[in-house]
Amino acid sequence: MLSVIILTGGESRRFGSDKSHALIGIKSLVEELLTSLSRNMEIVVVGPTIENASRPLKYAREDPVGGGPVAAISAGLELVQSEFVAIIATDMPFASQIIEALSKAMPFDHDALVPLDAQGVRQPLCAIYRVASLRRALTTLGNVVSQSMRNLAQLLEVKEVSLSPELERILIDIDTPSDLERAISLKAGNQKGVNAMDKWIDAVQKELGINVNVDQESILNLARDAAHTIERKAAPITTFLLGIAVAGGADPKEAAKQIELLAGNWPVDPKD
Numbered sequence: 001m002l003s004v005i006i007l008t009g010g011e012s013r014r015f016g017s018d019k020s021h022a023l024i025g026i027k028s029l030v031e032e033l034l035t036s037l038s039r040n041m042e043i044v045v046v047g048p049t050i051e052n053a054s055r056p057l058k059y060a061r062e063d064p065v066g067g068g069p070v071a072a073i074s075a076g077l078e079l080v081q082s083e084f085v086a087i088i089a090t091d092m093p094f095a096s097q098i099i100e101a102l103s104k105a106m107p108f109d110h111d112a113l114v115p116l117d118a119q120g121v122r123q124p125l126c127a128i129y130r131v132a133s134l135r136r137a138l139t140t141l142g143n144v145v146s147q148s149m150r151n152l153a154q155l156l157e158v159k160e161v162s163l164s165p166e167l168e169r170i171l172i173d174i175d176t177p178s179d180l181e182r183a184i185s186l187k188a189g190n191q192k193g194v195n196a197m198d199k200w201i202d203a204v205q206k207e208l209g210i211n212v213n214v215d216q217e218s219i220l221n222l223a224r225d226a227a228h229t230i231e232r233k234a235a236p237i238t239t240f241l242l243g244i245a246v247a248g249g250a251d252p253k254e255a256a257k258q259i260e261l262l263a264g265n266w267p268v269d270p271k272d
Helices: 029-036 071-078 095-103 131-143 149-153 167-168 179-191 196-208 214-228 235-246 252-262
Strands: 002-007 043-046 058-060 084-089 112-116 126-130 160-162
Touching: 002 029, 002 071, 002 095, 029 095, 043 071, 058 071, 071 131, 071 149, 084 095, 084 131, 095 112, 095 126, 095 167, 095 179, 126 131, 149 252, 167 214, 214 235, 214 252, 235 252
Parallel strands: 002 043, 002 084, 043 058, 112 160
Antiparallel strands: 084 126, 112 126
16 A cells, blocks of 8 residues: 655745645646545645645644654654655645556565656655655654755665656646746646647747657657766756757767767766
8 A cells, every 4th residue: 555645834935935725727736636646545744734625634744844854754654554655745746647657666675766857866755665664764864854855865775767758747846936837838738638848849840940850758868868877967968969960960869879878888987
């Protein structure tokens, strides 16, 4: 059985107001999560009570309030009785689809399954954890107030999971109003059967006066490999160089494979 802890108590400083109540379509961010998660999952909300929630919920609160995500996880975990738990931040409205994909690997031997975004960066607040391992790590940390997720992850055996381009596209967290607009566009595009990325690609091609077949999967895989193997900022630079090569007559797939092979054999700098 998989339980879920939803963290809703963030301060939302960059957003400017309580993100959990921001609307995506006709639903708030937290309701988008609640309605998309399986009804078989027991959900613990760490944060204020949600009025008129669409399903039964358990509530917990970190002490002190505002003590950070690790403190919130620790508080929520006290109400969890399952072997595995998904940790989701309320500002990740499409996280249920990521969790569903990760859950197919259950049961697993690692302490956690953590997805990588398109830049190869871990997303620990959209991940599945072994409850016993998480409790052990929290005990080792001691004082959980204001602890970083990185410090917690260092005490866990984490398996990084690469996602499909479709799932990478929706692995977004909403920190600013512009992020919310992107999420709204993604949802609207999916409802109409046309995703936001397709619309963007069409718009850019029209603006530049070009018409080419864009192999999204190859490009996104290449960007992820470059970011994860080299460093994060390598992703946009590498895809730019791929574009220059293609403009010069290189085959897109073959050029992408060459760069992926290069990234795979790239030596690790011991200073990193």
